[in-house]
Every structure is written in structure tokens, then in C-alpha cells.
Amino acid sequence: MKRIAIIGAGTMGNGIAHVFAQNGYNVHLIDVSQKALNKGLATISSNLDRMVAKEKIDKSLKSATLDNISIYTSLSEGVADTDLVIEAASENLEVKLKIFEELDDLCAENTILATNTSSISITQIAAATQRPDKVIGMHFMNPVPIMQLVEVIRGYSTSDETTSTVMEVSQKLGKTPTEVNDYPGFVANRILMPMINEAIESLYHGVAGVSEIDTVMKLGMAHPMGPLQLADFIGLDVCLSILNVMYEGLKNPKYAPCPLLVNMVTAGKLGVKSGEGFYDYSESKKAEKVSSRQLR
Template sequence: MNKNIVVIGAGTMGNGIAHTFAQTGFKVNLVDVSQEALDKGLATITKNLDRIISKGNLTEEQKSETLNNISTFTNLADCASNADLIVEAATENLDLKLKIFKQMDELAPANCILATNTSSISITKIASVTNRADKVIGMHFMNPVPIMKLVEIIKGYSTSKETFDTIYEMSKTLGKVPTEVNDYPGFVANRILMPMINEAIETLYNGVAGVEEIDTVMKLGMAHPMGPLQLADFIGLDVCLAILNVMYDGFKNPKYAPNPLLVNMVTAGKLGVKSGEGFYDYSESRKAENVSKMFLK
């Protein structure tokens, strides 16, 4: 497979995916709806490259090469014609993803693989709006993408062995550890993680313990690098809610029903790190940075 990659979405996951491909030598076209979003994404990539340099794991020359491998676009039609792989990393919203995949299918060459970074939505459902279901696959990267090794590789009902093998090997080229997963709501990571986060919120909601106390028990008692409530803030409470809703709708099992406190916090716009407030207060930029640094030691 050639090395022409398109990444749709310059947010937290999209810029991390673009960074990872570019640093490995792939040519990346990064697409978002506004130049402002693209500029913010590039600024994040630059900052993260500087962090890697400060730890002695990258040279200034390699940083320049990585940034030179990234081009930005506000229109997918301007950069999809020679793509070998398009990775969609938009918001976790089914209707939006279906709309994007229809567009990807229309604009990309016939041999192009279409991947989604969805953390819970059915690959089979996403593939159903394309004319190349055999070339649609899930690549669920973990946040922060340049640091975290895992990639869940999710096969839809019609994903071909050739497509799976290509993406599996490409993930290893990126320095990741690909793990084969079948297409069920939440896949593996979030099917296990989100009920734990939801139960932590339930524990808080029921007054069993406070936020810091719950997180301390899980960090010191279970050796988790982050407590579940702090992790929920880091992921985004809106994303947690969306994933739980997908699993609840998919399994019709009350154990996946989002806790009312989570629903109310999202409704009130308390989304965690990205909004400045969630279970913790991130109103000072230093506090928000300290959360991400937990992964960057």
C-alpha cells in the first residue's frame, strides 16, 4: 500500500492520528471544516513534537520532516483523489459519520480503504452507506494517539481479509499494537471501560464517596494511572454519554443506561477538560495540562 493518507477531523483524535502517520513517514492530508480548526490542530501537533524532543526521543530535523508531511484542507474533494487510506475522526455522532462516509465513498479512488476512529458505533452500519463495504474498517486509536500503543482493529460484517490484513500491518508500521476485534457495540475497550466509569458516577451520585476519594481508591487500590472520574473528564463527558447510549441502544441492557448525573452534567455543558469543568475544575490552563502530562511522563 502506498503512503497517501487523509485524516478527517483536526480535533484531539484527528490531529493525534495525523501526527502519528506523519512522524512515521506517511504523507497526510488533514481535513476540517475551518482553517481555524486546522491551525489549532497543527499547533497541538507542534507542541506535542516539542515535548517528544524535550525527552530526547526526536530531533529538530525529524520534527520538520513530520510537519512537512502534513498538508491541510477545508474541502475533502480537494485532497481525496489519490488517497490510499482515509481515516475519519469526527465527532462520535452516527448521522455525521454516515454523511461523511457517503462523501468519502464518492470522492475516494476505488482501491482506497475507508477507516473510522469510532469508539463504539457499528462498522457494519457505517459501511452500509458505501459501495465498498469490503474496504470499510474500524481503527480505534487511544488518546493521546502519539503515546498510546493500542489500536482496536474492528471488522465489519463485510470487511475483507485483505483490508483487515493491510490495516493490521500498517498499524504495526506506526509502532502500534493492533488488536483484532469484532463488530459489537463498544467493541472491547469501551464495553469494559464505560460501565466502570458509569458505576463510578453512580457511586458518586449515591453519596458513597467524593470525587477524589473514588479516584484515589481506583488509582492506589487497582493501580490505574487515572481514576475513572478524572479519565471521564479527559475523554469528555459528552463522549462517554454518547458511547453509553450506543451500547444501551445496542444491547437493551439497563447496565449500560447512563447515570442521571452524567446526563445532567452534559446538558449543563460540563464536559470535562475541554470545557474547563467536569468532575474536576480545569479553569486554569495549568490544571488541564497536568492531566495530559500524566500520559507523557
């Protein structure tokens, strides 16, 4: 594997591109928006600057990493002659199905098609192609340059060869790949999202406030970040989408999203990305909790 295409220049996409490029791969970063591509490159450069300042890498590696990244607004040009394509577009089934249908037509028959989905069925995505044996999940954790885990999800038809190749590539990135099977939420989110949802339920029912809930989980359970702040960091819309996938896929009421989460997403309070969620992320009030009145 030498040439890697990443579809989507957002938080996950630019993070994945960063890690591959830093490890010497030729990376094609693809997005329909030139603005998103420019922002993605700026984010990678800024993250590399932080690594240089902390003496984790030197300036020459920063330059080499950026030189390894080419940007494209054309999908057909971006995926040409690539060995592995990783889709990191929005967590929307219809969007992903359309992308994989196109990739199946555009990519060489030996190209592995991976998705960074955090909850959507790999088997369902693979069914949109004529190569289900070469479709697999590569669920990186955010922030990608820091977090070590890659959830490697096998669809119903994913071959042993595809799985072993992706496991090996993940290890070459310095990550720890963990193989899991294709069920709603996989492992990470099947366990994480009910915890986050229960924290939101506790707030919704007045058991405790935002900072109090997060403090209990940080100090009592040694979590580095409380569940409500983590939800803000992930994106409340993403949390809601994952819970809906699990609720629909497993038909179990324990996965039903809390009404407070639904209301906040409807109101556009998505967490860090929108500037406000359970905490206020505006410059003047960064990470202060939002008043309980606003959350009811």
C-alpha cells in the same frame, strides 16, 4: 500505502495525523474549519517540541513530520489520490454516514475507508457505501502519539485483505493492533464505560467523593488515572454518547447512563474541554475537584 487522509483536526484527528507523519507518510489533514486546522497543526508542533525536549526525537524529525502534513478545507481535494482515509469527526452516526457516502463517491475504488469511532457500528457505516469490504474501524487511543493500542474492528463485510492491510499499517506506526468484532462498544469501551458509569453512580449515591473514588481505583487497582478524572479527559459528552450506543444496541439496563452524567452534559460540564467536569480545569484551580454540592 503512501498517502493518508485524516478527516477532522480535533484531538483524535491531529493525534492520528501526527503519528502517520512522524512515520514518513504523506498526510492530508482535512477539516471544514481553517481555525481547527491551524489549531491542530499548532498542537502537533507543541507535542513534537515536548518530544524534542525529552530527547525522544531530534529537531530534524520534527521538521520532517510537519513537512509531511498538508491541510485542506475541501474534502474532495483532501482525499484525492489517497490510499487510506481515516474519519475522526464527531461521534455522531448521521455525521459519519454523510461523510462515508461522500467518500465512496470521491475516493478511488481501492481506497480503504476507516473510522476512528469508539462505539458506532462499522457495519452500519459501511452500509452507506458501495464498498463495505473496504470499510473498517481503526480506534486509536487518546493521546494517540503515546498510547500503543489500535482497536481494529471488522464490520460484517470487511474483507481479510482490508483487515490485514490495516493491521500491517498499524504495526508500521509502532502500534499494537488488536482485531475485534463489530458489537456495540467493541472491547475497550464495553469494559471501560460501565466502570466509569459505576464510578459516577457511586458519586451520585453518596458512597464517596470525587477524589476518594479516584484514589481507591488508582491505589487499589493500580490505575494510572481514576475513572472520574479519566471521564473528564475523554469528555463527558463522549462517555454519554458511547453509553447510549451500548444501551440502545444491547438493550441491557447495566449500560444505562447515570442521571448525574446526563445532567452534567446537559449543563455543559464536559470535562477538560469545557474547563469543568468532575474537576475544575481553570488556570487558578487546575484539577481540583468540584464541590459535591455542584455535582448533585
